[in-house]
Amino acid sequence: MKLLFDCHVAKATLGALRKTAPGIHAEHLSHWRGGAFLRAGDEEILAACHEERRVLLTYDQATIADVLRLWAAKESPHSGVVFADENTVKPNVPADVASAVAALAREIGNADTTNLVRYLRPASR
Amino acid sequence: MTLRLPKGVKRGVERLAARFGHKPAQLGARLIEEGLRRRDFPQIDLRETAAGRMAYIGGTRFAVYWVAGIVPGRMAVEAFAKEYDLPVERIRAALAYAHAFPDEIESDRAHAEANGKWIERQDAAARSEKTMDDNGKPKSKEKAAR
Numbered sequence: 134m135k136l137l138f139d140c141h142v143a144k145a146t147l148g149a150l151r152k153t154a155p156g157i158h159a160e161h162l163s164h165w166r167g168g169a170f171l172r173a174g175d176e177e178i179l180a181a182c183h184e185e186r187r188v189l190l191t192y193d194q195a196t197i198a199d200v201l202r203l204w205a206a207k208e209s210p211h212s213g214v215v216f217a218d219e220n221t222v223k224p225n226v227p228a229d230v231a232s233a234v235a236a237l238a239r240e241i242g243n244a245d246t247t248n249l250v251r252y253l254r255p256a257s258r
Numbered sequence: 259m260t261l262r263l264p265k266g267v268k269r270g271v272e273r274l275a276a277r278f279g280h281k282p283a284q285l286g287a288r289l290i291e292e293g294l295r296r297r298d299f300p301q302i303d304l305r306e307t308a309a310g311r312m313a314y315i316g317g318t319r320f321a322v323y324w325v326a327g328i329v330p331g332r333m334a335v336e337a338f339a340k341e342y343d344l345p346v347e348r349i350r351a352a353l354a355y356a357h358a359f360p361d362e363i364e365s366d367r368a369h370a371e372a373n374g375k376w377i378e379r380q381d382a383a384a385r386s387e388k389t390m391d392d393n394g395k396p397k398s399k400e401k402a403a404r
Contacts, residue, residue: 140319143341162319163343172317175308193321195366198373199308216377219328225341250380 134158134238134246137165137182141192141224142217149231157238160187175200179211188213188246190234190253192224201250213246217253232256261286299358301351309369313362315344315352323366325349326356 136159138146144161162170162178170178175197182189191197194216204211215237217224222233236256241249263271263286275285292304302322303314313322320342329338329349339346356363 140342141324144343172303172314172319174305193319193324193370194373194377195321195323195370196307196309196312198376202376203308216374218374219332223332225333225337249384250377251384252377252381 134241135185135187136160136215136234137178137187137189138162139178139189139191139193140171141219142190142230143225143227145227146230146234149227150234153228153231154235154238157235159234179204179214183210183212186212186246188215188249190215190217192217192219194218198250205248210247213249213251215251215253222253222255229255299351299355301348302355309366312366313352313355313359315348318344318348320344320352321366322352322355323363323370325352326363327367329353 134157136157138159138161140162142161144163147159147161150157150159166181170181173181178189179197179200189197189212191214197214198216201211201214215234217230217233222229224230230253233253233256237251237253241251268282271286271289272282275282278285280288295302295304301316303316304311305314314320315322315325325338329335330353333341335346335349335353338344339349
């Protein structure tokens with residue numbers, strides 16, 4: 134599985150995820166494609182993720198869900214979005230985010246993530 | 259108040275109003291209001307999104323409502339700035355903006371919360387798809403675990 138971490142996810146999560154689940158190829162928005170998407174709009178990011186078949190992990194629930202509904206209406210596919218909530222998995226605790234991502238990736242397995250919308254839940258300990 | 263606009267500006271406002279389905283006068287008032295906000299909060303970007311206009315910390319994807327929901331209650335300004343590699347002044351500007359426009363920030367937060375319910379439904383549907391077979395019947399534990 135390939136993932137893109139939105140700006141809200143602590144960069145240290147990349148390192149934590151490499152240790153927890155080395156099979157997941159994650160990038161952080163701050164470095165992805167030379168930082169070209171640091172202030173990009175949701176649609177631009179979702180389209181670029183789709184080019185790479187990359188799932189987006191974001192904490193911003195205010196705007197991307199609206200984009201997904203619009204895209205669904207016009208049958209524009211995306212490569213999957215995982216929404217997280219700061220009340221459930223704290224974005225600045227890399228180990229928790231990495232464990233939750235690894236658990237979700239295990240659950241999804243090799244399934245096609247096209248148009249997938251998931252909620253990030255804390256990994257059971 | 260009546261404003262006299264140069265011809266080119268008037269045409270521009272009319273074109274933009276037609277594009278977004280507003281009346282030119284409404285759009286003109288909104289542009290002036292945004293201009294004043296930009297003057298008072300130069301570190302904040304107002305962007306058009308699929309959910310309407312949203313305030314962001316300039317040059318980033320950090321929505322002001324999101325930052326204001328974390329700082330300072332769950333994270334100190336300095337800690338947030340360090341974690342996300344942002345100047346402290348920009349975080350303070352976001353908080354000042356949130357303080358100046360509480361209704362707007364509350365509306366953004368409420369919208370995110372409503373979306374959260376939609377996300378939970380999508381998530382539940384995806385989870386149940388994984389545990390149902392093609393006939394909508396629960397898969398056996400063994401099958402579901404595959």
